[in-house]
Amino acid sequence: MKWLDDIEQAKSEGFDDLEGRADVPGQALAESRHWARTLFAQGMSPYDAGRPVRRAVHRATKAAPDLLRHEYDVDDLHLSIVEGRSFALVVVARASLDVLALPEEERAPAIARIAKALFHPVCVSGGACFRFPERIEEGTFFSTNPELDPRLLGAWQDRLDAGIRGGELVFLAYKRLPWMAGFADPSSWLREGERIDQKPRFRFPFRSSRSRRKKR
Template identity: 90%
Template sequence: MKWLDDIETAQSEGFDDLDGRADVPGQALAESRHWARTLFAQGKSPYDAARPVRRLVHRATKAAPDFLRHEYDVDDLHLSIVEGRSFVFVIVSRDSLDVLALPEGERAGAIARIAATLFHPVCVSGGVCFRFPERIEEGSFFSTNPDLDPRLLGAWQDRLDAGIRGGELVFLAYKRLPWMAGFADPFAWLREGERIDQKPRFRFPFRRSGPKRKRR
Protein backbone atom coordinates (compact mmCIF):
# COMPACT_ATOMS: atom_id res chain seq x y z
CA MET A 1 0.00 0.00 0.00
CA LYS A 2 1.45 3.34 -1.08
CA TRP A 3 0.60 5.13 2.18
CA LEU A 4 2.65 2.62 4.17
CA ASP A 5 5.52 3.01 1.72
CA ASP A 6 5.28 6.79 2.22
CA ILE A 7 5.56 6.32 5.99
CA GLU A 8 8.71 4.23 5.58
CA THR A 9 10.19 6.88 3.27
CA ALA A 10 9.37 9.62 5.78
CA GLN A 11 10.95 7.61 8.59
CA SER A 12 14.13 7.22 6.56
CA GLU A 13 14.16 10.98 5.91
CA GLY A 14 13.51 11.70 9.58
CA PHE A 15 10.93 13.33 11.85
CA ASP A 16 11.59 16.52 13.82
CA ASP A 17 10.36 17.16 17.35
CA LEU A 18 7.70 19.83 17.67
CA ASP A 19 8.43 22.56 20.18
CA GLY A 20 4.74 23.33 20.48
CA ARG A 21 1.42 23.15 18.71
CA ALA A 22 2.09 26.58 17.23
CA ASP A 23 4.52 24.84 14.86
CA VAL A 24 1.52 23.24 13.11
CA PRO A 25 -0.83 25.42 11.00
CA GLY A 26 -4.07 26.11 12.82
CA GLN A 27 -6.28 24.34 10.31
CA ALA A 28 -4.12 21.19 10.27
CA LEU A 29 -4.11 21.13 14.08
CA ALA A 30 -7.90 21.53 14.14
CA GLU A 31 -8.29 18.64 11.69
CA SER A 32 -5.93 16.46 13.73
CA ARG A 33 -7.84 17.14 16.95
CA HIS A 34 -11.17 16.52 15.20
CA TRP A 35 -10.08 13.10 13.95
CA ALA A 36 -8.55 12.19 17.30
CA ARG A 37 -11.94 12.79 18.94
CA THR A 38 -13.72 10.95 16.12
CA LEU A 39 -11.55 7.84 15.87
CA PHE A 40 -10.39 7.13 19.41
CA ALA A 41 -12.29 6.02 22.48
CA GLN A 42 -12.74 8.51 25.29
CA GLY A 43 -9.48 9.04 27.17
CA LYS A 44 -7.33 7.33 24.50
CA SER A 45 -6.71 10.32 22.24
CA PRO A 46 -3.20 11.74 21.70
CA TYR A 47 -4.71 15.10 22.70
CA ASP A 48 -5.83 13.95 26.15
CA ALA A 49 -4.65 16.77 28.40
CA ALA A 50 -3.76 14.39 31.23
CA ARG A 51 -1.31 12.36 29.14
CA PRO A 52 2.29 13.28 28.19
CA VAL A 53 2.75 12.99 24.43
CA ARG A 54 5.81 13.38 22.26
CA ARG A 55 4.91 15.00 18.93
CA LEU A 56 7.02 14.98 15.81
CA VAL A 57 6.57 16.20 12.26
CA HIS A 58 7.71 15.25 8.79
CA ARG A 59 7.18 18.10 6.37
CA ALA A 60 6.50 17.15 2.78
CA THR A 61 9.41 16.47 0.44
CA LYS A 62 9.41 15.31 -3.16
CA ALA A 63 9.49 11.71 -1.89
CA ALA A 64 7.01 11.71 1.02
CA PRO A 65 4.03 13.83 2.14
CA ASP A 66 3.26 15.64 5.40
CA PHE A 67 2.95 13.54 8.57
CA LEU A 68 2.41 14.13 12.27
CA ARG A 69 3.56 11.50 14.76
CA HIS A 70 2.26 11.11 18.30
CA GLU A 71 4.02 8.82 20.78
CA TYR A 72 2.40 8.05 24.13
CA ASP A 73 1.22 5.32 26.51
CA VAL A 74 -2.33 4.06 26.95
CA ASP A 75 -2.76 1.72 29.90
CA ASP A 76 0.07 -0.81 29.36
CA LEU A 77 0.45 -0.12 25.63
CA HIS A 78 3.02 2.14 23.98
CA LEU A 79 1.58 3.68 20.82
CA SER A 80 3.16 5.43 17.87
CA ILE A 81 0.52 7.10 15.71
CA VAL A 82 1.56 8.32 12.28
CA GLU A 83 -1.09 10.67 10.96
CA GLY A 84 -1.39 11.76 7.37
CA ARG A 85 -4.01 14.04 5.93
CA SER A 86 -6.20 11.11 4.87
CA PHE A 87 -5.45 8.34 7.36
CA VAL A 88 -4.27 7.43 10.85
CA PHE A 89 -1.77 4.57 11.24
CA VAL A 90 -1.49 3.17 14.77
CA ILE A 91 1.52 1.06 15.76
CA VAL A 92 1.35 -0.91 19.01
CA SER A 93 4.91 -1.41 20.24
CA ARG A 94 5.98 -5.04 20.29
CA ASP A 95 7.64 -4.41 23.66
CA SER A 96 4.22 -3.71 25.18
CA LEU A 97 2.24 -6.37 23.27
CA ASP A 98 3.78 -9.16 21.22
CA VAL A 99 0.79 -10.71 19.45
CA LEU A 100 2.90 -13.34 17.71
CA ALA A 101 4.21 -14.58 21.07
CA LEU A 102 0.66 -15.56 22.05
CA PRO A 103 -0.76 -19.00 21.25
CA GLU A 104 -2.42 -18.95 17.82
CA GLY A 105 -5.86 -19.49 19.32
CA GLU A 106 -5.57 -16.35 21.47
CA ARG A 107 -4.33 -13.86 18.87
CA ALA A 108 -7.67 -12.84 17.32
CA GLY A 109 -9.25 -12.25 20.72
CA ALA A 110 -6.30 -10.15 21.89
CA ILE A 111 -6.45 -7.99 18.75
CA ALA A 112 -10.21 -7.49 19.13
CA ARG A 113 -9.77 -6.41 22.77
CA ILE A 114 -7.06 -3.89 21.85
CA ALA A 115 -9.25 -2.47 19.07
CA ALA A 116 -12.17 -2.13 21.47
CA THR A 117 -9.89 -0.38 23.97
CA LEU A 118 -8.43 2.15 21.55
CA PHE A 119 -11.12 3.02 19.05
CA HIS A 120 -14.51 4.66 19.07
CA PRO A 121 -17.19 2.06 19.90
CA VAL A 122 -19.20 2.71 16.71
CA CYS A 123 -17.37 -0.16 15.00
CA VAL A 124 -15.57 -2.27 17.55
CA SER A 125 -17.91 -2.31 20.54
CA GLY A 126 -19.03 -5.73 21.67
CA GLY A 127 -16.21 -7.92 20.41
CA VAL A 128 -14.71 -9.14 17.17
CA CYS A 129 -15.69 -7.34 13.98
CA PHE A 130 -12.55 -8.07 11.95
CA ARG A 131 -12.61 -10.78 9.31
CA PHE A 132 -9.58 -12.68 10.53
CA PRO A 133 -7.63 -15.13 8.36
CA GLU A 134 -7.21 -18.72 9.51
CA ARG A 135 -3.72 -17.92 10.77
CA ILE A 136 -2.49 -14.60 12.15
CA GLU A 137 1.22 -14.27 11.43
CA GLU A 138 3.79 -11.81 10.11
CA GLY A 139 2.37 -10.03 7.07
CA SER A 140 -1.26 -10.91 7.87
CA PHE A 141 -3.78 -8.25 6.89
CA PHE A 142 -7.41 -8.13 7.95
CA SER A 143 -10.27 -5.67 7.88
CA THR A 144 -13.78 -5.05 9.11
CA ASN A 145 -14.91 -4.58 5.50
CA PRO A 146 -12.22 -5.79 3.06
CA ASP A 147 -14.51 -5.73 0.02
CA LEU A 148 -15.15 -1.97 0.27
CA ASP A 149 -12.64 0.25 -1.57
CA PRO A 150 -11.32 2.93 0.86
CA ARG A 151 -11.87 5.56 -1.84
CA LEU A 152 -15.59 4.77 -1.78
CA LEU A 153 -16.17 4.87 1.98
CA GLY A 154 -19.19 6.86 3.06
CA ALA A 155 -17.66 7.45 6.51
CA TRP A 156 -14.64 6.33 8.53
CA GLN A 157 -16.51 3.64 10.46
CA ASP A 158 -17.33 1.75 7.25
CA ARG A 159 -13.86 0.18 7.30
CA LEU A 160 -11.05 -0.29 9.83
CA ASP A 161 -7.95 -2.28 8.83
CA ALA A 162 -5.32 -4.05 10.91
CA GLY A 163 -2.41 -6.42 10.52
CA ILE A 164 0.99 -7.60 11.69
CA ARG A 165 3.88 -5.61 10.23
CA GLY A 166 7.46 -6.04 11.40
CA GLY A 167 6.18 -8.14 14.30
CA GLU A 168 3.99 -5.29 15.57
CA LEU A 169 0.22 -4.97 15.65
CA VAL A 170 -0.93 -2.07 13.48
CA PHE A 171 -4.27 -0.43 12.72
CA LEU A 172 -5.22 1.76 9.76
CA ALA A 173 -8.21 4.13 9.91
CA TYR A 174 -9.31 6.31 7.02
CA LYS A 175 -10.24 9.97 7.43
CA ARG A 176 -13.40 9.92 5.38
CA LEU A 177 -16.11 12.57 5.38
CA PRO A 178 -19.47 11.90 3.67
CA TRP A 179 -19.24 14.91 1.36
CA MET A 180 -15.66 14.28 0.19
CA ALA A 181 -14.79 12.83 -3.20
CA GLY A 182 -11.51 10.93 -2.94
CA PHE A 183 -8.85 12.16 -0.52
CA ALA A 184 -7.29 15.58 0.04
CA ASP A 185 -3.76 16.42 -1.16
CA PRO A 186 -1.36 14.83 1.39
CA PHE A 187 1.49 17.14 0.37
CA ALA A 188 -0.47 20.30 1.24
CA TRP A 189 -1.60 19.50 4.79
CA LEU A 190 0.96 21.22 7.00
CA ARG A 191 0.57 24.54 5.33
CA GLU A 192 -2.50 26.70 5.35
CA GLY A 193 -4.92 25.43 2.74
CA GLU A 194 -8.50 24.56 2.00
CA ARG A 195 -10.73 23.33 4.79
CA ILE A 196 -12.01 19.78 4.61
CA ASP A 197 -13.86 19.63 7.93
CA GLN A 198 -16.98 21.40 6.74
CA LYS A 199 -19.44 20.94 3.92
CA PRO A 200 -18.61 22.95 0.80
CA ARG A 201 -20.96 25.70 -0.25
CA PHE A 202 -22.50 25.18 -3.65
CA ARG A 203 -23.81 27.84 -5.99
CA PHE A 204 -26.84 27.14 -8.08
CA PRO A 205 -26.07 27.47 -11.80
CA PHE A 206 -27.41 30.45 -13.69
CA ARG A 207 -28.27 32.34 -10.50
CA ARG A 208 -27.14 35.94 -10.70
CA SER A 209 -25.31 37.51 -7.82
CA GLY A 210 -26.03 40.99 -6.52
CA PRO A 211 -29.10 42.76 -5.16
CA LYS A 212 -32.53 41.64 -6.28
CA ARG A 213 -34.46 43.90 -8.59
CA LYS A 214 -37.74 45.28 -7.36
CA ARG A 215 -40.78 44.36 -9.34
CA ARG A 216 -42.66 47.23 -10.91
Protein backbone atom coordinates in the same frame (compact mmCIF):
# COMPACT_ATOMS: atom_id res chain seq x y z
CA MET B 1 -0.24 -0.55 0.94
CA LYS B 2 0.64 2.89 -0.36
CA TRP B 3 0.11 4.55 3.01
CA LEU B 4 2.55 2.21 4.73
CA ASP B 5 5.10 2.68 1.96
CA ASP B 6 4.79 6.47 2.39
CA ILE B 7 5.51 6.17 6.10
CA GLU B 8 8.56 3.98 5.54
CA GLN B 9 9.90 6.48 3.02
CA ALA B 10 9.30 9.34 5.47
CA LYS B 11 11.15 7.44 8.22
CA SER B 12 14.16 7.09 5.95
CA GLU B 13 14.07 10.83 5.27
CA GLY B 14 13.55 11.70 8.94
CA PHE B 15 11.01 13.41 11.22
CA ASP B 16 11.57 16.75 12.98
CA ASP B 17 10.63 16.96 16.66
CA LEU B 18 8.13 19.63 17.67
CA GLU B 19 8.21 21.75 20.79
CA GLY B 20 4.43 21.77 21.09
CA ARG B 21 1.13 22.06 19.27
CA ALA B 22 1.90 25.64 18.28
CA ASP B 23 4.46 24.33 15.78
CA VAL B 24 1.71 22.60 13.78
CA PRO B 25 -0.06 24.90 11.28
CA GLY B 26 -3.46 25.88 12.60
CA GLN B 27 -5.45 24.22 9.86
CA ALA B 28 -3.60 20.90 10.15
CA LEU B 29 -3.93 21.02 13.94
CA ALA B 30 -7.69 21.59 13.68
CA GLU B 31 -8.06 18.64 11.31
CA SER B 32 -5.87 16.40 13.46
CA ARG B 33 -7.88 17.21 16.59
CA HIS B 34 -11.14 16.61 14.71
CA TRP B 35 -10.07 13.15 13.58
CA ALA B 36 -8.70 12.26 17.00
CA ARG B 37 -12.16 12.95 18.46
CA THR B 38 -13.80 11.04 15.62
CA LEU B 39 -11.66 7.91 15.48
CA PHE B 40 -10.61 7.22 19.05
CA ALA B 41 -12.53 6.10 22.11
CA GLN B 42 -12.88 8.46 25.05
CA GLY B 43 -9.60 8.77 26.93
CA MET B 44 -7.45 7.45 24.06
CA SER B 45 -6.79 10.64 22.09
CA PRO B 46 -3.31 12.15 21.80
CA TYR B 47 -4.97 15.49 22.56
CA ASP B 48 -6.44 14.57 25.94
CA ALA B 49 -5.68 17.26 28.52
CA GLY B 50 -2.62 16.65 30.65
CA ARG B 51 -1.27 13.76 28.59
CA PRO B 52 2.46 13.96 27.78
CA VAL B 53 2.87 13.49 24.03
CA ARG B 54 5.99 13.63 21.90
CA ARG B 55 5.22 15.04 18.46
CA ALA B 56 7.21 15.19 15.24
CA VAL B 57 6.53 16.07 11.62
CA HIS B 58 7.73 15.00 8.22
CA ARG B 59 7.25 17.78 5.71
CA ALA B 60 6.36 16.70 2.20
CA THR B 61 9.07 15.82 -0.31
CA LYS B 62 8.81 14.45 -3.82
CA ALA B 63 8.83 10.92 -2.37
CA ALA B 64 6.67 11.19 0.77
CA PRO B 65 3.73 13.35 1.95
CA ASP B 66 3.19 15.55 5.01
CA LEU B 67 2.95 13.43 8.17
CA LEU B 68 2.36 14.17 11.85
CA ARG B 69 3.47 11.67 14.51
CA HIS B 70 2.26 11.39 18.12
CA GLU B 71 3.94 9.09 20.66
CA TYR B 72 2.40 8.55 24.10
CA ASP B 73 1.37 6.02 26.76
CA VAL B 74 -2.17 5.14 27.77
CA ASP B 75 -3.49 2.20 29.82
CA ASP B 76 -0.17 0.28 29.73
CA LEU B 77 0.06 0.71 25.95
CA HIS B 78 2.80 2.65 24.19
CA LEU B 79 1.26 4.07 21.03
CA SER B 80 2.71 5.74 17.97
CA ILE B 81 0.18 7.40 15.69
CA VAL B 82 1.37 8.56 12.30
CA GLU B 83 -1.27 10.51 10.44
CA GLY B 84 -1.42 12.03 7.03
CA ARG B 85 -4.22 14.10 5.62
CA SER B 86 -6.17 11.01 4.55
CA PHE B 87 -5.24 8.28 7.06
CA ALA B 88 -4.07 7.48 10.58
CA LEU B 89 -1.75 4.56 11.35
CA VAL B 90 -1.73 3.38 14.97
CA VAL B 91 1.23 1.26 16.05
CA VAL B 92 1.04 -0.64 19.35
CA ALA B 93 4.58 -1.17 20.62
CA ARG B 94 5.62 -4.80 20.80
CA ALA B 95 6.69 -4.30 24.40
CA SER B 96 3.06 -3.41 25.21
CA LEU B 97 1.50 -6.34 23.39
CA ASP B 98 3.48 -9.01 21.58
CA VAL B 99 0.73 -10.67 19.57
CA LEU B 100 3.03 -13.24 18.00
CA ALA B 101 4.19 -14.42 21.43
CA LEU B 102 0.63 -15.46 22.26
CA PRO B 103 -0.78 -18.90 21.45
CA GLU B 104 -2.47 -18.82 18.04
CA GLU B 105 -5.96 -19.19 19.49
CA GLU B 106 -5.44 -16.09 21.68
CA ARG B 107 -4.18 -13.70 18.99
CA ALA B 108 -7.48 -12.67 17.38
CA PRO B 109 -9.25 -12.08 20.73
CA ALA B 110 -6.30 -9.98 21.95
CA ILE B 111 -6.39 -7.82 18.81
CA ALA B 112 -10.16 -7.40 19.13
CA ARG B 113 -9.80 -6.25 22.76
CA ILE B 114 -7.20 -3.64 21.83
CA ALA B 115 -9.31 -2.40 18.92
CA LYS B 116 -12.36 -2.09 21.16
CA ALA B 117 -10.34 -0.13 23.73
CA LEU B 118 -8.71 2.23 21.21
CA PHE B 119 -11.37 3.08 18.68
CA HIS B 120 -14.74 4.76 18.62
CA PRO B 121 -17.46 2.13 19.26
CA VAL B 122 -19.18 3.03 15.98
CA CYS B 123 -16.17 1.58 14.18
CA VAL B 124 -15.51 -1.49 16.32
CA SER B 125 -18.89 -2.56 17.63
CA GLY B 126 -18.40 -5.14 20.35
CA GLY B 127 -14.74 -5.53 19.41
CA ALA B 128 -15.41 -8.42 17.02
CA CYS B 129 -15.92 -6.93 13.57
CA PHE B 130 -12.57 -7.86 11.99
CA ARG B 131 -12.58 -10.69 9.48
CA PHE B 132 -9.64 -12.59 10.90
CA PRO B 133 -7.74 -15.14 8.80
CA GLU B 134 -7.14 -18.65 10.08
CA ARG B 135 -3.57 -17.76 11.06
CA ILE B 136 -2.19 -14.45 12.29
CA GLU B 137 1.55 -14.09 11.78
CA GLU B 138 4.14 -11.59 10.56
CA GLY B 139 2.87 -9.78 7.46
CA THR B 140 -0.76 -10.81 7.97
CA PHE B 141 -3.29 -8.04 7.29
CA PHE B 142 -7.05 -8.11 7.75
CA SER B 143 -9.96 -5.71 7.68
CA THR B 144 -13.51 -5.04 8.81
CA ASN B 145 -14.55 -4.69 5.16
CA PRO B 146 -11.84 -6.06 2.84
CA GLU B 147 -13.99 -5.98 -0.32
CA LEU B 148 -14.46 -2.21 -0.14
CA ASP B 149 -11.74 -0.15 -1.84
CA PRO B 150 -10.51 2.57 0.59
CA ARG B 151 -10.77 5.11 -2.24
CA LEU B 152 -14.51 4.41 -2.47
CA LEU B 153 -15.40 4.61 1.22
CA GLY B 154 -18.58 6.48 2.02
CA ALA B 155 -17.39 7.31 5.54
CA TRP B 156 -14.53 6.54 7.92
CA GLN B 157 -16.40 3.81 9.80
CA ASP B 158 -16.94 1.74 6.64
CA ARG B 159 -13.50 0.14 6.90
CA LEU B 160 -10.73 -0.29 9.47
CA ASP B 161 -7.61 -2.33 8.67
CA ALA B 162 -5.13 -4.05 10.97
CA GLY B 163 -2.19 -6.41 10.80
CA ILE B 164 1.22 -7.43 12.07
CA ARG B 165 4.15 -5.46 10.67
CA GLY B 166 7.67 -5.78 12.04
CA GLY B 167 6.28 -7.82 14.93
CA GLU B 168 4.01 -4.97 16.02
CA LEU B 169 0.23 -4.68 15.91
CA VAL B 170 -0.88 -1.86 13.61
CA PHE B 171 -4.26 -0.35 12.77
CA LEU B 172 -5.00 1.76 9.70
CA ALA B 173 -7.99 4.12 9.67
CA TYR B 174 -9.07 6.23 6.72
CA LYS B 175 -10.11 9.86 7.09
CA ARG B 176 -13.26 9.86 5.04
CA LEU B 177 -16.41 11.96 5.36
CA PRO B 178 -19.66 11.25 3.45
CA TRP B 179 -19.51 14.43 1.38
CA MET B 180 -15.87 14.03 0.31
CA ALA B 181 -14.89 13.00 -3.21
CA GLY B 182 -11.53 11.23 -3.17
CA PHE B 183 -8.80 12.18 -0.71
CA ALA B 184 -7.35 15.63 -0.04
CA ASP B 185 -3.88 16.58 -1.30
CA PRO B 186 -1.46 14.75 1.06
CA SER B 187 1.45 17.09 0.32
CA SER B 188 -0.19 20.38 1.31
CA TRP B 189 -1.46 19.42 4.76
CA LEU B 190 1.22 21.12 6.84
CA ARG B 191 0.67 24.40 5.06
CA GLU B 192 -2.26 26.64 5.82
CA GLY B 193 -5.02 25.49 3.50
CA GLU B 194 -8.56 24.38 2.97
CA ARG B 195 -10.31 22.67 5.86
CA ILE B 196 -11.74 19.21 5.31
CA ASP B 197 -13.27 18.65 8.75
CA GLN B 198 -16.52 20.42 7.96
CA LYS B 199 -18.82 20.55 4.99
CA PRO B 200 -18.32 23.67 2.85
CA ARG B 201 -21.09 26.20 2.60
CA PHE B 202 -22.38 26.83 -0.89
CA ARG B 203 -23.77 30.20 -1.92
CA PHE B 204 -25.66 31.31 -5.00
CA PRO B 205 -23.13 33.51 -6.80
CA PHE B 206 -25.55 36.07 -8.20
CA ARG B 207 -28.03 36.43 -5.35
CA SER B 208 -27.62 39.37 -3.02
CA SER B 209 -27.77 38.53 0.66
CA ARG B 210 -30.41 41.27 0.99
CA SER B 211 -32.61 40.07 -1.85
CA ARG B 212 -36.04 38.72 -1.03
CA ARG B 213 -38.51 36.67 -2.95
CA LYS B 214 -41.37 38.66 -4.41
CA LYS B 215 -44.71 38.18 -2.76
CA ARG B 216 -47.49 36.82 -4.92
